[in-house]
Amino acid sequence: MLPNWTRPLHKTDALGAGAKAGDVQLYPFHLVFQSPSLAYFPFIMDGAALTEGKNPIGCGISSRSAGTMSLRDPRGRFHRQRLYTSLGLDPMQVFTCTQVHSREVLALEADSPCEGPQADGMISREPGACLMVTVADCLPVYLYDTESGGFALVHSGWKGTGIALNALKLMEARWHTRPQGVAAVLGPCIGACCYPVDAARRRAFDQDFGGPSGAYPLGPVVKGPALDLQAANARLLVNAGVRHIALCKDCTFTDERLGSFRREGPAYTAMAALAGPLSCLGSAGASN
Ligand SMILES: [Zn+2]
Numbered sequence: 001m002l003p004n005w006t007r008p009l010h011k012t013d014a015l016g017a018g019a020k021a022g023d024v025q026l027y028p029f030h031l032v033f034q035s036p037s038l039a040y041f042p043f044i045m046d047g048a049a050l051t052e053g054k055n056p057i058g059c060g061i062s063s064r065s066a067g068t069m070s071l072r073d074p075r076g077r078f079h080r081q082r083l084y085t086s087l088g089l090d091p092m093q094v095f096t097c098t099q100v101h102s103r104e105v106l107a108l109e110a111d112s113p114c115e116g117p118q119a120d121g122m123i124s125r126e127p128g129a130c131l132m133v134t135v136a137d138c139l140p141v142y143l144y145d146t147e148s149g150g151f152a153l154v155h156s157g158w159k160g161t162g163i164a165l166n167a168l169k170l171m172e173a174r175w176h177t178r179p180q181g182v183a184a185v186l187g188p189c190i191g192a193c194c195y196p197v198d199a200a201r202r203r204a205f206d207q208d209f210g211g212p213s214g215a216y217p218l219g220p221v222v223k224g225p226a227l228d229l230q231a232a233n234a235r236l237l238v239n240a241g242v243r244h245i246a247l248c249k250d251c252t253f254t255d256e257r258l259g260s261f262r263r264e265g266p267a268y269t270a271m272a273a274l275a276g277p278l279s280c281l282g283s284a285g286a287s288n
Contacts, residue, residue, distance in 0.1 A: 024217055024238050027246040031188060033257065034285030037066035037083055042278070043144045043183035044246045050183060051278060055127065055149030058281035059142045059185050060087075061135075062272040064259045069134050069272035071096065071115065076270070080132075083272060087280045089130055094276070096132045097122055099155055103163040105170050121154030121167050125175065130276025136259040137252050139189035139229040140273035143167055145182050148175040153275040158201065158227055161209060165236050179241030187273055188258055191251035192228035195262075202227065209235060217245070 025047070031039040040060045042049035050056065062069055067079035084091050095108055097119040104119035106112070108126055116122070121141075122131045131153040133140060138157035141164040145151065152167035154160075164184075171177035197205075202222050209232040210221045217238050218231035230247055237245060252260040259269030274281060 023243065025244050026217060026234070027244075028249050029246060031061065031248060031250050031255075031257070033063055035086065037063055037086055038274075038281070038284040039063070040281050040284045041185065041187075041246070041248070042282070043142070043185060045146060045183045045244045050144065050146065051282070053146065053149065055125070055151075056278035057144050057149075057151045057275055058278040059187065060272075060274040060276075060281045060284065061140065061187055061258075062274075063257055064269045064271070065257075066272075068259070068268070068270045069132075070270040071098070071134070073270070080272065086284075088283060089276065089280050093128050094130045094132050094274075095122060095124065096134075099133060101155075101157055101159045103160050103166050105152070105154065105163060105167045107170055107174060120156070120160050121152060121163050123150060123152040123167055123170050123174070125150040128277060130274055130280065133273050134270035135187070135189070135252075135273050136261045136264075136268045136270050137190040137195075139233060140187035141167070141233055142185040142187065142273075142275045143171065143182055144184075144275075145171055145175060145177040147181040148177060150175045150177060151275055153273060155273070156229065156233060158197070158205060158229065161205070161229065161232050162236065164233050165240055168237070168240055168242070179237075180243055182242050182244070184237050184242050184245045186230045186233055186245060186247040188248040188250045188252055188255070189229050190253045190260065190262060192223040192226045192231070194251055194253035195227050195229075196225040197227055205232070218247075 097116040105121040108124040133155040143152040
């Protein structure tokens with residue numbers, strides 16, 4: 001069962017003053033957990049799920065009930081193995097990095113180690129590779145280049161905002177990726193509904209990612225007392241030329257199926273965000 005996609009809500013007319021011409025398509029969706037441990041969701045372009053092509057890639061997020069997937073928590077290894085096995089993924093085909101809230105992105109090669117050095121995002125075009133970052137309120141951003149079959153997954157909190165653009169630039173440098181050919185998914189994160197921060201951080205975030213001109217596909221990046229991580233990333237991607245963006249409307253803070261640092265505190269559940277072979281991720285729930 002696929003997530004319950006809704007029709008594109010916004011086109012150019014929803015963009016703020018100074019918006020570029022062009023037909024930005026936003027696809028809001030809610031998570032559906034096809035299995036107890038994973039919600040699968042596809043990339044979307046022109047209103048259709050991308051399920052074919054030479055390197056079909058799917059997206060996923062693990063549930064809170066699947067347990068923490070943290071690389072720093074001793075239970076994480078067991079939880080990750082159990083998740084991968086349920087999806088038919090060999091742990092040797094899953095690649096991750098040592099997350100430090102940076103804007104660094106690694107390009108995976110055939111001989112890259114499964115646990116990479118300090119960075120918060122990866123790009124790959126290796127057949128069979130699955131990328132994994134952990135999130136718990138921070139935003140996972142998934143990118144798929146329909147023309148080259150390359151894809152990216154980044155962990156983007158307030159501090160690392162901008163890393164999605166670094167991934168896109170690396171894809172452009174490596175594979176001549178055109179932003180117009182990219183489908184993006186902004187996964188579940190803490191919503192602007194629940195993410196108040198202090199005035200200094202709001203000001204800095206607005207200075208870096210807001211501003212008086214340019215497209216605001218999801219409204220201002222600072223909403224009242226809160227940051228909107230999805231709005232900031234949508235704005236960056238749209239200004240870079242990306243035209244197809246699916247966005248998860250479920251807030252990690254209020255949705256108890258999801259892990260949240262702010263809600264759960266120090267014992268929070270780090271969820272695994274996965275971008276990998278559609279044949280594995282799209283199989284979630286097949287054995288249930
Ligand atoms: Zn919320």
